[in-house]
Amino acid sequence: MLEFHQEDREDVVVLQLKGNLDALTAPELRPTIDELVSNRKTQVVFDLHGLTLIDSSGVGAIVSLFKRVRLLGGDVKIACLTNQPKEIFRLLRLDRAFDLFETVEEAAAKFR
Amino acid sequence: MPKLITAHGPTRGREYELEDLCILGRSPSCQIYIGDLTVSRQHARVVRTDRGYVVEDLGSGNGTWVNDSRVSQHLLQHDDELRISDSVFRFVDETKPEGRWVNMVTVIAGNEPGLISTNTEPRIKFFETKLDLSEDSLRTDLARAHRMLEALYNAASATSSLLDPKRLFNKILDYMLNVFPNADVGYIMLLDDKNQLVPGAIRRQRGSTGSTGGLVISQSVISQVMHEGKAVLSAARSERDTLSDTHGTPASKMCAPLSAQGKSHGILHIEGKPGGQPFAQEDLDLLTGIARIAGVAVANASLHQRLMRQQRLEQDLRFAKRVQQSFLPLEPPEVPGFQFSRRYNPLYDVGGDFYDFIPLPNNHIGVTIGDVSGKGVSAALLMAHLTSDIRYYAISEQDPARVMDRANASLIASVQDNMFATVLYLTLSPTGKMTICNAGHIPPLVRRADGTVTQVDEATNLALGVLPDPIFDQAFFQLDVGDCVLLCTDGLLEAKNAVDDEYGFDRLELALPSMNPQKMLDELQRDLMRFTGPTAQYDDLTLVSFVRVD
Numbered sequence A: 001m002l003e004f005h006q007e008d009r010e011d012v013v014v015l016q017l018k019g020n021l022d023a024l025t026a027p028e029l030r031p032t033i034d035e036l037v038s039n040r041k042t043q044v045v046f047d048l049h050g051l052t053l054i055d056s057s058g059v060g061a062i063v064s065l066f067k068r069v070r071l072l073g074g075d076v077k078i079a080c081l082t083n084q085p086k087e088i089f090r091l092l093r094l095d096r097a098f099d100l101f102e103t104v105e106e107a108a109a110k111f112r
Numbered sequence B: 001m002p003k004l005i006t007a008h009g010p011t012r013g014r015e016y017e018l019e020d021l022c023i024l025g026r027s028p029s030c031q032i033y034i035g036d037l038t039v040s041r042q043h044a045r046v047v048r049t050d051r052g053y054v055v056e057d058l059g060s061g062n063g064t065w066v067n068d069s070r071v072s073q074h075l076l077q078h079d080d081e082l083r084i085s086d087s088v089f090r091f092v093d094e095t096k097p098e099g100r101w102v103n104m105v106t107v108i109a110g111n112e113p114g115l116i117s118t119n120t121e122p123r124i125k126f127f128e129t130k131l132d133l134s135e136d137s138l139r140t141d142l143a144r145a146h147r148m149l150e151a152l153y154n155a156a157s158a159t160s161s162l163l164d165p166k167r168l169f170n171k172i173l174d175y176m177l178n179v180f181p182n183a184d185v186g187y188i189m190l191l192d193d194k195n196q197l198v199p200g201a202i203r204r205q206r207g208s209t210g211s212t213g214g215l216v217i218s219q220s221v222i223s224q225v226m227h228e229g230k231a232v233l234s235a236a237r238s239e240r241d242t243l244s245d246t247h248g249t250p251a252s253k254m255c256a257p258l259s260a261q262g263k264s265h266g267i268l269h270i271e272g273k274p275g276g277q278p279f280a281q282e283d284l285d286l287l288t289g290i291a292r293i294a295g296v297a298v299a300n301a302s303l304h305q306r307l308m309r310q311q312r313l314e315q316d317l318r319f320a321k322r323v324q325q326s327f328l329p330l331e332p333p334e335v336p337g338f339q340f341s342r343r344y345n346p347l348y349d350v351g352g353d354f355y356d357f358i359p360l361p362n363n364h365i366g367v368t369i370g371d372v373s374g375k376g377v378s379a380a381l382l383m384a385h386l387t388s389d390i391r392y393y394a395i396s397e398q399d400p401a402r403v404m405d406r407a408n409a410s411l412i413a414s415v416q417d418n419m420f421a422t423v424l425y426l427t428l429s430p431t432g433k434m435t436i437c438n439a440g441h442i443p444p445l446v447r448r449a450d451g452t453v454t455q456v457d458e459a460t461n462l463a464l465g466v467l468p469d470p471i472f473d474q475a476f477f478q479l480d481v482g483d484c485v486l487l488c489t490d491g492l493l494e495a496k497n498a499v500d501d502e503y504g505f506d507r508l509e510l511a512l513p514s515m516n517p518q519k520m521l522d523e524l525q526r527d528l529m530r531f532t533g534p535t536a537q538y539d540d541l542t543l544v545s546f547v548r549v550d
Helices: A026-038 A056-071 A083-091 A104-109 B098-104 B135-159 B165-179 B219-227 B281-327 B376-396 B400-414 B490-494 B505-510 B517-532
Strands: A002-009 A012-021 A043-054 A075-079 A099-101 B003-008 B015-017 B021-025 B044-048 B053-057 B064-066 B069-071 B073-075 B081-084 B087-092 B106-108 B115-119 B183-191 B197-204 B216-218 B231-234 B253-260 B263-272 B338-345 B353-359 B365-372 B421-428 B433-439 B445-447 B453-455 B475-478 B484-488 B541-548
Touching: A002 A026, A012 A026, A012 A056, A012 A104, A026 A056, A026 B069, A043 A056, A043 A083, A043 A104, A056 A075, A075 A104, A099 A104, B053 B064, B135 B165, B135 B281, B165 B183, B165 B197, B165 B263, B165 B281, B197 B263, B216 B219, B219 B231, B219 B253, B219 B263, B231 B281, B253 B281, B263 B281, B281 B353, B281 B376, B338 B353, B338 B517, B353 B376, B353 B541, B365 B376, B365 B484, B365 B541, B376 B400, B376 B421, B400 B421, B400 B433, B484 B517, B517 B541
Parallel strands: A012 A043, A043 A075, A075 A099, B106 B216
Antiparallel strands: A002 A012, B003 B015, B003 B087, B021 B044, B044 B053, B053 B073, B064 B069, B064 B081, B081 B087, B115 B231, B183 B197, B183 B263, B231 B253, B253 B263, B338 B541, B353 B365, B365 B421, B421 B433, B433 B475, B445 B453, B445 B484, B484 B541
């Protein structure tokens, strides 16, 4: 199960994910990602506070948005990692690609 | 066959017929080769899907554009303009009528005007029940019954052997237009996976002068036909009508369910010529009978279609598995100073896990273990790509960090944007020097000769395929005789038992009692089986182990 919610805060889009982001649910995120890219909304914060599980397809979805917005001069920042997703981000050393933040506000502030 | 026609660019003037898969790019192996340096090697692909042809960008540098919007994935419509750098292609799909009239079906609420008649059974038996013994009347009834039986017989023989849905639909409609010379246009609408009626085919009578405004059909007709299984006739010929005063009246329409074994698959709808002679009850009877025969043929064709798709998919998977396994070493290598062992248990037929042993100059050896994101064919192809890249760079570069750096650059340039890989690459010298570079993979475990187990947390780097130019660190270790190293994929640590505990590092440490790599893997696997019990595993599991010997 994945719930996601998109909130536009001026130039920054906050994508809140809850539940599992895995091979089954990652395709549900695809249209949102495509839309962000085609609307050139390239400053994105993932709020992962409620994300309980992520697998390689889930990471793939976030990486996909990351690669595409960077081509357009934007960036993806990650906020509120906990538990298993935090472990996966650590293992994959994604801290070397993404800026990680404790709160959504801190992450969003970095875009200004 | 749908085509891409070059409107502009190096391939100008050329037409490409589209089959199941067509890759566009600068690599000469692409089906559509574009000799332009601003085009990526594999830039985009056009894939046949259930919905039609879909163009997908393959993580290209300059993007793939359809009708001037950048797309990552787009369902191509007839006449779409596909642009890659300076090359422009026009997508032409004459075979699919949906492309032209998919938006032309209008469902209106309420009742069909002039709806007068419905039935559920073709009244084939009417000449038995209507015993009018006057000779003229008997002759007419027999002639009608004969006409109907003949039409049904022909419909059955025309449709029963066709398995290609498009050809079948056209055949059914052509046959209808032939049987009902006063029909102007015929439609087949089908239920899709989401239970929505979607256009299947449209045919017009030769020389049709009717409107091209598309199909207008009322909700009440759909409901009667689809849910109640009734055939419906509207604006029919009544007793009072004469041929001379039919001008200006709405076109007569008939609609019947395409059903088989109690399930409605769609509808067959025909419209009379404007101002022509309207349909009558006996026409509806005949249509109902033909629709019933056509319904069985449609059900057969769709079943056949599903089986074919499944078969094709299985063939793809078998092929990918063969390709993938050809990249994995058959036997562990024999080199002075080390003994190797490995286990490979792909969960699916085709997994994303891989390992490799690469002979290097001066009796050195390179060892790779990795896991690419995703499952199935795409994961297998990415794995094949990465294995050959690493082999190549391992021979030309001495430092594992440089090998990873180059493999990453190659991966970034060539794969879809949602794919990445975790790879651990290390080299071993005959004197026991281990040089390691870990790109997002589970760190190796080292079991020293004295029994202590440590995890190698040094030289951990970003997974491959995420950033174009990350920094890769490497680290050195001295392995002594008797030291044993275990490499694994996340299948091991993610293995779950019936109460959803994960196998975990602590248990793994305890399960490494042996100094012989073969025995170590045997015992590890047995312990894993004891732990998980019959619970199905979610990931592939690959293990590589080696020990330093005299």
